[in-house]
Amino acid sequence: MGCTWSGLNALYEVVSAGQEVWVNERRYKIVRQLGEGGFSFVYLVREHTGEHPNRAPKSDPFVSADGLYALKKVLVQTDEQLELVKQEIKISSSFNHPNLLPLLEHSIIAVKGAQEGLWNQEAYLVFPVHLDGTxxxxxxxxxxxxxxxxxxxxxxxxxxxxxxxxxxxxxxxxxxxxxxxxxxxxxxxxxxxxxxxxxxxxxxxxxxxxxxxxxxxxxxxxxxxxxxxxxxxxxxxxxxxxxxxxxxxxxxxxxxxxxxxxxxxxxxxxxxxxxxxxxxxxxxxxxxxxxxxxxxxxxxxxxxxxxxxxxxxxxxxxxxxxxxxxxxxxxxxxxxxxxxxxxxxxxxx
The missing domain is CATH 1.10.510.10 (Transferase(Phosphotransferase) domain 1)
Incomplete structure (x- = not known):
């Protein structure tokens, strides 16, 4: 599946502009929310290169000149939801076509749930951003x-x-x-x-x-x-x-x-x-x-x-x-x- 399980984002909530999220080794700052639906949210984010300003993104053809990307956050609370997001990652990763949105980066991380002692997962999927609308x-x-x-x-x-x-x-x-x-x-x-x-x-x-x-x-x-x-x-x-x-x-x-x-x-x-x-x-x-x-x-x-x-x-x-x-x-x-x-x-x- 290629999913990354990491504790880097544990207890970390992405809810408003200015906050940051790690996806594997990459750090993104939330610019604004673009949309939401069901258990997912889509944000406009800017990659923070920090100490590695010249490091090329994982998918060079889709490097963003201004560092802007779309970040999809999926809340995962059941085994069925986990399988669905893994399927989405698998299928999105299999495409290489100019008319299909490529998946550039992804991770699935453990987060503390609303109930004490309960841990859930969140999936983060990074895509090129297109701001001219649907x-x-x-x-x-x-x-x-x-x-x-x-x-x-x-x-x-x-x-x-x-x-x-x-x-x-x-x-x-x-x-x-x-x-x-x-x-x-x-x-x-x-x-x-x-x-x-x-x-x-x-x-x-x-x-x-x-x-x-x-x-x-x-x-x-x-x-x-x-x-x-x-x-x-x-x-x-x-x-x-x-x-x-x-x-x-x-x-x-x-x-x-x-x-x-x-x-x-x-x-x-x-x-x-x-x-x-x-x-x-x-x-x-x-x-x-x-x-x-x-x-x-x-x-x-x-x-x-x-x-x-x-x-x-x-x-x-x-x-x-x-x-x-x-x-x-x-x-x-x-x-x-x-x-x-x-x-x-x-x-x-």
Whole structure:
């Protein structure tokens, strides 16, 4: 696993700006909190080089010129949580791809719990920081201004998401992300180029292929998905799993279709449908019926709508795999060269 068990941070609480935390032999000062969710917190941190100002970071390609990084702190209170964070570390460490957020450093340390004499663990994961926000942040800004990404920007963002997922799906051990959504996609501005796209948060990632051969296995998968897979982007087979089915990376392809729709219109397709008529998100997803919002002027091309519909086949056997999706997105990019539909658009979140 490569996890480091250390007492350096024992009794040490990272809760506010100015405090420091050790991750193995590296010391970081908290600048501010970036976010939180469940049992985890994400901080903007600056590495303190101290007596070793010229020491290169462990992963040289990701050295930060200003020493800034993102630090994820995970509270570990049960054996199940410990196994989950170890799995996240293992999976994150296995990737080397420009569209997947690399894990630079990690440690798991023992800390004193709230009850006297009780010791728990905390995990610290260090990543490169991207401060231009997530795809979700940028979509919210565009929506507030009544604006949309141009078609070519939508395609270049989506092509990079596809490239990252394909790498996950086709490695020696194929992994599924399981929680792909705009909030888990980082965007970084680049001058006169489309934004760089980086998929993050592998806390829900698992091996992509699963064989379900009983009702108890199906129910267990549904319960797991209810915790780990965001409902507006969850594939139908994870809502109502058959007792006999082979699950694979096409659960991510469903999430991809929802993410492409959201990149165009600012909301997932079945959230949009429910906003129109109300009802059950599960039933809306399982029906696969898509309603198209009024779009930009000029509107998105029909070929983009057909692409979304192709990925949102309720029957996973009819859904394309990542190889098919990547081939198709390249064809669409070739049809809409840069400059046809406006300049690259990326707002400050």
């Amino acid at each position: 795809l979700s942040d940028n979509l919210n800004t565009l929506q507030a201004q009544g604006q949309f990404f141009p078609t070519i920007t939508v395609l270049h963002i989506f092509r990079q998401i596809c490239a990252g997922l394909k790498h996950m799906h086709t490695g020696d051990t194929p992994y599924a992300h399981n929680d792909l959504k705009p909030a888990n996609v980082l965007l970084s501005k680049r001058k006169d180029q489309p934004p760089q796209v980086i998929i993050m948060d592998f806390g829900s990632a698992t091996v992509a292929r699963k064989q379900i051969r009983s009702r108890s296995q199906a129910l267990a998968l549904q319960e797991w998905a209810a915790i780990h897979c965001s409902a507006p982007y969850r594939a139908p087979e994870l809502w109502d799993c058959p007792s006999q089915i082979d699950i694979d990376g096409r659960t991510d392809v469903w999430s991809l279709g929802c993410t492409l729709f959201a990149t165009m219109y600012g909301v997932s397709p079945f959230e949009y449908s429910l906003g129109e008529s109300g009802g059950s998100l599960q039933l809306a997803a399982m029906s696969g019926q898509i309603k198209w919002p009024p779009g930009p002027n000029p509107p998105y091309p029909d070929s983009l709508h057909k692409f979304v519909t192709w990925m949102l086949q309720p029957n996973p056997a009819l859904r394309p795999n990542m190889e098919d999706v990547c081939i198709h997105v390249e064809k669409l990019v070739a049809k809409f060269p840069t400059g046809m539909n406006g300049l690259w658009t990326l707002q400050n979140p």
